[in-house]
Amino acid sequence: MFQKGLKGVVAVHTKVGLVDGDNGILRYRGVDVKELVLDYSFEEVAYFLLYNNLPSENELQLFTNKLIKGRTLPEYVQTIIDTLPSTASIMDAMRTAISAFGTTGFLEKDTMEQAIHLTGALPVIIARHYRNQQELPIIEQNSDFSHTENYLWMLQGTSPSLAQVEALETYLKLTMEHGLNASTFAARVTISTESDLPAALTSAIGTMKGPLHGGAPAEVLNLLEEIKEESRIRVVIEEKLKKGEKVMGFGHRIYKTEDPRSILLREACVRLQGSDPWLDLATMAEKEITSLLEKYKPGRNLYTNVEFYAAAIMRSIDMPSVLFTPTFSMARMVGWSAHVIEQVEDASIFRPQSLYVGDISEK
Template identity: 50%
Template sequence: MIEKGLKGIVAAETLISHIDGEKGKLYYRGYEIRDITKRYSFEEAAYLVWFGHVPDVTQLNTLKKQLKDNRDLQENLRVILDQLPPSMDLMSVIRTVISAEAGNLDYGWKPTTSQAIRLTALVPTIIAYRKRQLEGKEFVSHRSDLDFVANYLYMMNGKVPIKAHIEALETYMILTLEHGMNASTFSARVTASTESDLVSAVTAAIGTMKGPLHGGAPSGVIELLNEIALIGDAEKVIRERLAKGEKLMGFGHRVYKTRDPRAISLKAKLLEMAGEDQWLDLAMEVEDTAINLLAELKPGRSLYTNVEFYAAAIMKAINMDAELFTPTFTASRMVGWTAHVLEQAENNTIFRPQSRYVGTFR
C-alpha cells in the first residue's frame, strides 16, 4: 500500500513538539501552547524549543544578547541584496541571502545552536532591509533595547511599535515557530540527514515554505475580510463563496480535527485588544458567522478557524503588506527548523524512501 505524500507515515522520533489533532492540542517540549503564549516571550519559547527547558534569567539574557549580536548583515549580504532585481519575490530573496551566509562562517557538519541563533537573528533584518529598499527608504538599523519582535517591527517601519501590535505579533510568532513534521521541516531534516550544513537545510526549508500550499494562506483570508468590509454583509459573502464551491481560507486544517489550539490562543490575545482595531473586531465577527455557515452547509466536516485566519487579521491591523506574511512566518519558523536539524544530527539516519515503478518494460 502506498501512502502518497507519506501521509501518516512516522519517519522520525522527536522531543521537540507534539500535535494531538483529535483533541486539538499542541505542545512544545511537553508544555501546552496555551500556557506558553500566556507566560513566555518569543525568546523564552525559542530557548525552550532549542534547549529543551525554560530559561532562567541568566540564560534568557544570554540568548537575547546572542540574537541582538547577530542581527547585523555582513557587507557581502548587503551587496547581494542591493543587486537582486526588484521583481524578485521576498521568499526567494531570503533564500538567496541565507544561502550566501554560508560563506561567512564555518557551517560544516555538525550544526550548532550558535549557528541556529545566528540564522534566526538574520531573517528579520533581511526582510526589513528588502522592504525599505523597495520603498526607496533608508535602511533602519536595529535597536539593542528592543527584543526580537519589537525590533522586527521597528526595522520595517522606522518607528517603535505600539504595545498592542508587539503583543499580537509576538503571540503569532510564538504559535508558528514550530509545528512538527510539516513539509518544510521535513525538507530541512532530509537535507540534514545527508550531513549537509545547517544553511543548506534551512535553505531547503525556505524553498518549501514558499509554496502556496504551505505558507501562503493568510493572503486568501485578507481577500475575504476585504470583501466583507466592502460589502458589509459577512453571511452574504461567505454563502456565495461556499455556493461556488470555493475553499474558505483560514478554516479547516489537515491535522486538527477540532479547533486549532493556535487559533484559540491567538483569539484569546486579540480579545484583550477588543475595540482597539477594526480589523481584529471584524475578524471575530466573521469567525462566528463562518463557523455557523460551515456547520450548516458542510455538516460533519468539523471546519473551524485555523491560526492563519487570525494571523491575517493581525497583519492587517499592523499594516503589513500581503507579501510580508509568509516571510514573517519564516522568521518565526527558523527556530523550529533549526531545532529539528540539530535533533536530526544527534541521531542521524539518511532519509531514503522507495518509489514504485508504474511504467512499462520494453
C-alpha cells in the same frame, strides 16, 4: 505499503513537538503551547525549543544578546541583498542570503550558535530586501527592542504600539513549530546527509515558498477585505456558500477539531478588542461564519485555522501580504533549527524507496 507523499508514514522520532490533530493538541517539548504563549516571550519560547528548558535570567540575557548580534549582517550579505533585483521575491532573497552564510568561518561555530545567529539575522534580511523593493531607506536595528518589536521597527521605521507587538508576538510564538511539515522535513532530509545548517535552512525556506505550505493568510485577508464591516458578513459568506466556494481560514488538513493556535490567536484578538477594527471584525466574523458553515455544511465541523486570525493580525499592523510567508518563516526558523539539531544527533540519512511505474518493454 505505498503512501503518496508519505502521508501518515512515520519518518522520525522527535522530542521537539507534538501535533495531535484528532484532539486539537499542540505541545512544544511536552508543554502545552497555551502555557508557553501566555506566560513567556518570543525569546523565552525560542530558548525552550532549542535547549529543552526554560532559561534563567542570565541565560535569557545571553541568548537575547546573541540574537541581537545576529542582526548585524556581514557586509558581503548586505551587498548580496542590495544587488538582488526588486523583482526577486522576499522568500528568494531570504533563501539566497541564508545560503551565503555557509562560509568556513561561520560553519566552524557550534550548530546551536549558528541557529541563534541566523534566527536573529532573518528579520533583518526580510526588512532590508522589502525596503529595497519599496525604494525606502534602510532602517538600522535597535538593540533596545525585542525580537518582535525590532522586526516591526525595521519594516516601518516607526515604533510599533504595544498592541501591535503583542498581537504579532503571539502569532510568532504559535507558529515556531508544527511537527514534520513539508519545510521541516526538507531541513531534516538535507542535514541527514551531513550537510550544514545554512544549507538545511535554505532547503526549508525554498519549501516554505510554495503556496500550498506558506501562503494561506493572504487569501483570508482578501475575504476580510471583501466583508469590510459586520453588516456584510452574512451576505458575503452566504453568497460564497451558495456558489460552492471555499471559505478561506476555515478547516485544516490535520486538525479535526479547533486548531489550538487559532483559539489562542482569537483570545489575543479579544484581549485587544477595541484597539483595532480589523481584529474586532475577525472575532465577529468567526462567530457568524461558523454558524453559517454548520447550516450549509452540517457535520463537517469546519473551525477556524491559524491563518484566519493571522490574517487579521497582519492587517491590523499594516503588513502587506508579500510579508506574510516571510514572517511565518521568521518564526519557523526556531522549529527548523531544533529539528535540524535533533536530526544531527540521529545521524541517519533519509532514503525512502520509489516504485517504478514506467514502461518496462524492451526498446
